Every structure is written in C-alpha cells, then in structure tokens.
Amino acid sequence: MKTIMRRAAVCLLAIVGLLSPAWPWGNEGHIAINRVAAEKLPPDVPAFLRKASAQLAYLGPEPDRWREPTELALKRSQEPDHYIDLELIEGMNLPPDRYSFYRALEARRQQTPGHPEDLLPERVGLQPYIAMEVYQRLIVAFREYRRAMARHRSPDFAEANAIFYAGWLGHYVGDASNPLHTTIHYNGWVGPNPNGYTTANTIHWKMEGIFVAENLKQLEFADLVPAQPRRLTDPFEDYLKYLRESHQYVETVYQLEKAGGFDGQGTAASREFIRQRLAAGATMLRDMWYTAWLQSGQENAGGM
Numbered sequence: 001m002k003t004i005m006r007r008a009a010v011c012l013l014a015i016v017g018l019l020s021p022a023w024p025w026g027n028e029g030h031i032a033i034n035r036v037a038a039e040k041l042p043p044d045v046p047a048f049l050r051k052a053s054a055q056l057a058y059l060g061p062e063p064d065r066w067r068e069p070t071e072l073a074l075k076r077s078q079e080p081d082h083y084i085d086l087e088l089i090e091g092m093n094l095p096p097d098r099y100s101f102y103r104a105l106e107a108r109r110q111q112t113p114g115h116p117e118d119l120l121p122e123r124v125g126l127q128p129y130i131a132m133e134v135y136q137r138l139i140v141a142f143r144e145y146r147r148a149m150a151r152h153r154s155p156d157f158a159e160a161n162a163i164f165y166a167g168w169l170g171h172y173v174g175d176a177s178n179p180l181h182t183t184i185h186y187n188g189w190v191g192p193n194p195n196g197y198t199t200a201n202t203i204h205w206k207m208e209g210i211f212v213a214e215n216l217k218q219l220e221f222a223d224l225v226p227a228q229p230r231r232l233t234d235p236f237e238d239y240l241k242y243l244r245e246s247h248q249y250v251e252t253v254y255q256l257e258k259a260g261g262f263d264g265q266g267t268a269a270s271r272e273f274i275r276q277r278l279a280a281g282a283t284m285l286r287d288m289w290y291t292a293w294l295q296s297g298q299e300n301a302g303g304m
C-alpha cells in the first residue's frame with residue numbers, strides 16, 4: 001500500500017477501532033506533554049503563560065482535531081505536518097524553510113530513477129518545518145506582549161495569541177518525541193525484516209494510543225524533566241538533532257513490541273521507554289517556549 005493510503009489506514013483503524021478520534025500519542029499523551037512542559041516553566045517567563053497550564057494542556061491534541069473528513073481541505077493540508085520519514089532524506093542538508101525544502105526534495109526526486117512519489121513533500125512529511133513556523137509565531141506573539149507592556153497597553157490579546165501558539169507548538173514537539181513519527185516504519189516494519197518485527201498496521205496506535213491511555217498513572221514522567229530550562233543555541237538545528245535522536249529509537253519500539261511491551265500493562269522496559277520519550281517531548285517543548293521568550297526580547301527577534 002502506498003504511504004498516503006497507509007497513513008489514512010492508521011486514522012481509519014483508530015476511528016473504527018475505538019469509535020473516537022485517536023491520533024499520535026493519543027489525546028492523553030499530548031495533554032500530558034503540554035501540561036508537564038507548562039508546569040516546568042521557570043519563573044522568568046511571564047506569569048500569564050505559567051498560569052495557562054490547563055489551556056496549554058487542552059491545546060496539546062489541537063492539530064489532531066483538524067483531521068476530520070468533514071473539513072477535508074484542512075485535513076489534507078496539515079496531515080503531513082505530523083511526521084517526517086528521515087530515511088528518505090538521509091544525507092540531505094535540510095534548508096531552513098518549507099519551500100526551499102520542497103525544491104530540495106524535487107531535485108532529489110529528479111535524480112532518483114523512476115522519480116518516486118515517496119519523495120514528494122507530503123509523503124516525506126514536514127515535521128520540522130511546521131514546528132519552526134509555529135515556534136516563530138510564538139516569538140512574534142511574545143514580542144507583541146513585550147511591546148504592549150512597554151507602551152502601557154493591555155497585553156490581553158498578545159497573551160491569548162502566545163498561549164495558543166505555545167499550545168499548538170506542543171503538538172508537533174510531542175509528535176517528534178515518538179520515534180514512529182520519524183520513520184518509514186511508522187506503522188509496521190517495511191522492507192527486509194531479518195529480526196521478524198511486526199508488519200501489522202496496528203503498532204502505531206497500540207503504542208502511543210492504547211498503551212499510553214491505559215497506563216497513564218504508571219507512565220507519569222514529570223520527574224524526568226530537568227528543573228532548569230536550556231536555552232537553545234540554534235532552534236532549527238537543535239530541533240533536527242532532537243528529531244534524529246528520537247529516530248534512533250525506531251528499532252527499540254519494534255523490539256519492545258515483539259516482547260509484548262505494549263500489550264496490557266507492558267513491561268518494566270516498555271514503561272520506562274515511554275516515560276523517557278514523553279519526558280523528552282515535554283523537555284524540548286519547555287525549552288522551546290523558554291527560548292522563544294528570550295528571543296522575543298532581542299533586536300530582530302526571529303530573524304528576517
């Protein structure tokens with residue numbers, strides 16, 4: 001089955017299987033990542049953001065609410081934002097913006113025999129691009145907040161924007177902590193399979209949806225998020241590094257699955273693994289919020 005069809009099948013399975021929308025990390029995982037990131041904000045970010053943890057948590061699953069067939073243009077426009085198949089772009093120097101990436105992919109596609117459709121942007125996925133676009137919106141909202149404060153105007157509208165962008169950003173940062181959002185093996189092993197990993201198109205939802213939702217209490221991970229935030233030095237490069245680190249665990253997911261790690265309560269190893277991944281998501285998100293706040297105070301924040 002072609003990639004797009006297979007991705008559609010993930011959604012279909014989720015709907016048919018559970019009669020409720022069920023997506024990457026599920027509602028529970030995304031809510032938890034956003035909530036923990038909010039609770040771990042340091043005191044030097046504005047109080048309005050620290051007080052917004054309930055709203056930020058609510059926004060964690062927001063882009064998954066944009067997947068209904070009733071809003072088809074929206075659904076199709078944004079589904080590739082949730083993943084990137086890093087195997088397909090190995091060795092490529094990723095440009096910093098979405099349209100330059102389209103061009104780079106097209107060049108690679110033209111050089112590849114058969115010009116495979118798997119190298120179209122919507123097949124490869126656009127994860128780091130949407131993340132940076134929303135991240136930079138957050139910088140802008142923070143900057144407007146600073147200006148309102150400096151000019152003794154009400155910051156209410158800028159605050160509302162910043163909370164929305166911060167929560168929206170959390171979705172993609174959360175997705176990226178899930179190794180299955182970085183790979184062609186996103187829902188069943190594809191190609192040569194000497195280790196006999198599952199090829200069933202159920203592993204994705206089994207791990208991030210059912211397993212997380214059923215074991216939420218045992219998977220609490222706030223203690224794994226360092227108290228001190230890290231200021232990112234180069235947000236795009238740091239984000240790519242974060243994605244590649246997540247990608248290193250693709251095979252671990254399949255090994256854990258093979259050992260029954262996502263059935264019922266799983267195993268000690270599978271629970272620890274999921275805790276670590278959720279914590280990686282919340283840590284990166286908290287650090288991106290923090291860095292956006294600091295960047296918004298600089299001249300020419302966000303660059304040209």
Ligand SMILES: [Zn+2]
Pocket residue numbers: 023024063064082171175
């Ligand atoms: Zn997603």
